[in-house]
Structures are given as structure tokens and as C-alpha cells.
Amino acid sequence: MACECCCGLVKLLAGVDVRFLLGLRKHKWPINEWDAQYEEDAVDPEIEILDAHHHLFDFKTHDKGLPVPKWIVKLSYLQYDADSMENQMQDPKLIHSFGARLNMLTPYMGEELMKDIEGNGRGHKVVGTIYMECGWKTPGVEECMEPVGEAAMVSEVHAKYPLLCKGMVCFADLRLGKAVEPALIHYKKNPLVKGIRHGLAYTGHPLMSDAAHCDANTASDPKFREGFSLLAKCPGIFVNRRRPILAEGFR
Known part of the structure; x- marks a missing residue:
């Protein structure tokens, strides 16, 4: 998914946004325009809600393993124009x-999530949230350690907004077999890490985005099973993509 998003961002550099050059206000992101249309009052607002699966995005600063330098990504956002973005981001896998509405490209961090939770003051009684990994690849480190920087980012958000990210489910590439153990040991030291997700959702359909780290045979691969067996040494649960996770113990 990251590479597909990146292709659209890079294409934006082909034409310079006139509004950016003139210093005029840029368009809102499509998802924000849609969201701003109206705001509903919560049904049963007294019921406590634990948001058990959400993401945080900022392609400008997060290590997403994009095949271009971050300055190119930042420049793409600086000259962002809603019309050109919609025209360029036509990858059928992303759309389907x-x-x-390009929700994964819209910067969405702790501040934005808190605004959504607080809403008009008549929203749900959210008592906590759980962060679900959504792709991270720090360059220049051991392969098994590439995704662990995401946990540090989430911990920083929790420190600033204690209501958010009371637990997190992180990624570890279990296909590495025994070589994944340093990442699991690293996660074990972080009390917010409650589980591991290695997505296994795979269709092979040309119009669907499959999980980034699997194919049709990953679950039966001996190396994957070797890595999977190491989870017994670490507290937490293995989460297969698009399966409900256990929220007990996150409060």
C-alpha cells in the first residue's frame, strides 16, 4: 500500500500548484470535507467505549519505507491540491x-483523533483507544527491527494524550523465523505493546490490496511458523488481519 500511495504523491510534483506559489489557501482533504458536512449526537452516550482498532498517519514524518526521500514527500504535501490529488490517486487497488477519499494520506495524529472524540460535546464516552500497526520501515537498521520505530511513535502520542493508545498491537515479520526474536524482545520491554499482528489477508485479486507481508502460502511456510512459535515467549496475542482483537486487559 505504501508504494501505491507514494506513486500518487510523486506524480503531484509533475505540476506546481498555483495556489501554493501565490500563498493562497489550499483545498481541504477529501475525507475532511466529507466529515465536515454534519455532526451527529451519540446514541447511548453514557456507555463506555473502548476504540479497539485505529491508526495514526503522517506520511511526511513517519518511516513508511517509501522509495523516495522524505523531502520529496514533504514537497508533495506542501503543494497539495485536492483536484490534482484526486486525479493522480487512481490506483484501482487503493480505491477498491x-x-x-484518500484517508490514509490525510495527516491524522493524536490531535485530530482527540478532536474527533470530543466532537460537539455530545459524543461517545470514549475511555481509551488501542493502536493497530499500519506499516513502518525504518531505513538502515537490522531487517527485523525495521518496524519497531512505530511503537516509539505511539508511545509519544500516549504520553501527550493519555486517553489515546492505552495499548498497541505491533508488527513483527514472522517470516524471518528465529531472526525476528530481537524485535519481539524489544516489544516486550514496552508495557503498551499488547500483541503482534502479521497480516495474512490475501486474495490475489487485481483490484484488492493484499496484506503487505504475505502471499497465498505464508501461513504454511516453515519459516513463518518458526517465527510464530516465538510468540510463546512474549505476552500478548497474535492478530490475523481482519479478525477481532481481544480488548480485555487494555483498560
Whole structure:
């Protein structure tokens, strides 16, 4: 998914946004325009809600393993124009899997999530949230350690907004077999890490985005099973993509 998003961002550099050059206000992101249309009052607002699966995005600063330098990504966002973005981001896999409003490209961090929770003051009684990994690849480190920087980012968000990210489910590449153990040991030291997700959702369909680290045979691969067996040494649960996770113990 990251590479598909990156292709659209890079294409934006082909034409310079006139509004950016003139210092005029840029368009809102499509998902924000849609969200701003109205705001509903919560049904049964007294019921406590634990948001058991959410993400945080900022392609400008997060290590997403994009095949271009971060300055190119930042420049793409600086000259962002809603019309050109919608025209360029036409990858059918993205549209069919995530919709056309480009939600994964819209910067969405702790501040934005808190605004959504607080809403108009008549929203749900959210007592905590759980962060679900959504792709991270720090360059220049041991392969098994590439995703662990995401946990540090989430811990920083929790420190700033204690209501958020009371637990997190992180990624570890179990296909590495025994070589994945340093990442699991690292996660074990972070009390917010409650589980591991290695997505196994795979269709092979040309119009659907499959999980990034699997194919049709991953679950039966001996190396994957070797890595999977190491989870017995670490507290937490293995989470297969698009399966409900256990929220007990996150409060």
C-alpha cells in the first residue's frame, strides 16, 4: 500500500500548484470535507467505549519505507491540491480497498483523533483507544527491527494524550523465523505493546490490496511458523488481519 500511495504523491510534483506559489489557501482533504458536512449526537452516550482498532498517519514524518526521500514527500504535501490529488490517486487497488477519499494520506495524529472524540460535546464516552500497526520501515537498521520505530511513535502520542493508545498491537515479520526474536524482545520491554499482528489477508485479486507481508502460502511456510512459535515467549496475542482483537486487559 505504501508504494501505491507514494506513486500518487510523486506524480503531484509533475505540476506546481498555483495556489501554493501565490500563498493562497489550499483545498481541504477529501475525507475532511466529507466529515465536515454534519455532526451527529451519540446514541447511548453514557456507555463506555473502548476504540479497539485505529491508526495514526503522517506520511511526511513517519518511516513508511517509501522509495523516495522524505523531502520529496514533504514537497508533495506542501503543494497539495485536492483536484490534482484526486486525479493522480487512481490506483484501482487503493480505491477498491480503502475508498476514494484518500484517508490514509490525510495527516491524522493524536490531535485530530482527540478532536474527533470530543466532537460537539455530545459524543461517545470514549475511555481509551488501542493502536493497530499500519506499516513502518525504518531505513538502515537490522531487517527485523525495521518496524519497531512505530511503537516509539505511539508511545509519544500516549504520553501527550493519555486517553489515546492505552495499548498497541505491533508488527513483527514472522517470516524471518528465529531472526525476528530481537524485535519481539524489544516489544516486550514496552508495557503498551499488547500483541503482534502479521497480516495474512490475501486474495490475489487485481483490484484488492493484499496484506503487505504475505502471499497465498505464508501461513504454511516453515519459516513463518518458526517465527510464530516465538510468540510463546512474549505476552500478548497474535492478530490475523481482519479478525477481532481481544480488548480485555487494555483498560
